[in-house]
Amino acid sequence: QKEVEQNSGPLSVPEGAIASLNCTYSDRGSQSFFWYRQYSGKSPELIMSIYSNGDKEDGRFTAQLNKASQYVSLLIRDSQPSDSATYLCAVVVTGTASKLTFGTGTRLQVTL
Amino acid sequence: GAVVSQHPSRVICKSGTSVKIECRSLDFQATTMFWYRQFPKKSLMLMATSNEGSKATYEQGVEKDKFLINHASLTLSTLTVTSAHPEDSSFYICSAGLAGGRQIKDNNHIRGQFFGPGTRLTVL
Numbered sequence: 001q002k003e004v005e006q007n008s009g010p011l012s013v014p015e016g017a018i019a020s021l022n023c024t025y026s027d028r029g030s031q032s033f034f035w036y037r038q039y040s041g042k043s044p045e046l047i048m049s050i051y052s053n054g055d056k057e058d059g060r061f062t063a064q065l066n067k068a069s070q071y072v073s074l075l076i077r078d079s080q081p082s083d084s085a086t087y088l089c090a091v092v093v094t095g096t097a098s099k100l101t102f103g104t105g106t107r108l109q110v111t112l
Numbered sequence: 113g114a115v116v117s118q119h120p121s122r123v124i125c126k127s128g129t130s131v132k133i134e135c136r137s138l139d140f141q142a143t144t145m146f147w148y149r150q151f152p153k154k155s156l157m158l159m160a161t162s163n164e165g166s167k168a169t170y171e172q173g174v175e176k177d178k179f180l181i182n183h184a185s186l187t188l189s190t191l192t193v194t195s196a197h198p199e200d201s202s203f204y205i206c207s208a209g210l211a212g213g214r215q216i217k218d219n220n221h222i223r224g225q226f227f228g229p230g231t232r233l234t235v236l
Binding site for chain 2: 032
C-alpha cells in the first residue's frame with residue numbers, strides 16, 4: 001500500500017464549479033498535511049496546510065482533515081482555468097523532521 | 113516568504129559527464145536540505161536529506177556514489193550527478209528546511225520546507 005494515495009485524474013470541472021480533490025494516507029503517525037499545486041515544468045507551490053481535524057479555509061481553498069479516516073481533501077471553489085494544474089498531497093510523519101511524503105498527484109482541468 | 117534558488121535551471125549534457133546543481137537559501141539558514149527527483153507525470157521522490165556539516169542520508173534505492181550531496185554551509189547544498197546517463201534525465205528539486213524540523217509561519221501557512229524552482233537535466 002502506498003503511503004499517500006491520490007486519484008491521478010484528470011479531474012475535469014467547468015469554470016466556476018467546485019473541484020474536490022482527495023487524498024488518503026497510511027501512517028497514523030502523520031501529523032502535518034499539505035496541498036501543493038504544481039504547474040507543468042515548475043516546482044510545487046504550497047497552497048494549504050492543515051494539522052487538526054476539521055476544515056481550514058483560505059480564500060477559494062478549503063482543506064478538510066479527518067485523522068480517524070486518514071483522509072484529507074482540498075476543495076477549490078469558483079474554479080478558474082488558472083487552477084488547472086497537478087495537485088500534490090503531502091504528509092509529514094511525526095519524528096521525521098519535516099520529511100515530506102508526496103502522493104502521485106491529481107491533475108485538474110478547469111474547462112471554459 | 114523564504115526564498116530558495118537553484119542553479120542552473122536547465123542543463124543538457126553528454127552521457128558520462130558529471131553535472132553539479134546548486135541549491136541556495138537566500139534569506140535564511142537552512143540546516144536541512146532535501147533533494148527530490150521527479151520524472152515526467154510522476155510525483156516527487158525524495159532522494160536524500162542533508163544536514164549542514166554532516167553526511168547526507170539517502171533514501172532506499174538511491175546510489176550515494178552516483179548522487180553526491182554536499183552541504184558545507186547553512187545556505188548552500190550541491191547535488192552532483194556523476195557519470196550521468198539518459199535515465200538520469202529528470203527534474204531535480206531541492207527544498208530547504210530549518211533546524212530540527214522547525215516550522216515557521218509563512219503567508220498563513222506553517223511550513224518546514226521551502227522549495228527551489230527546480231533544475232531540468234537532460235542527458236543525451
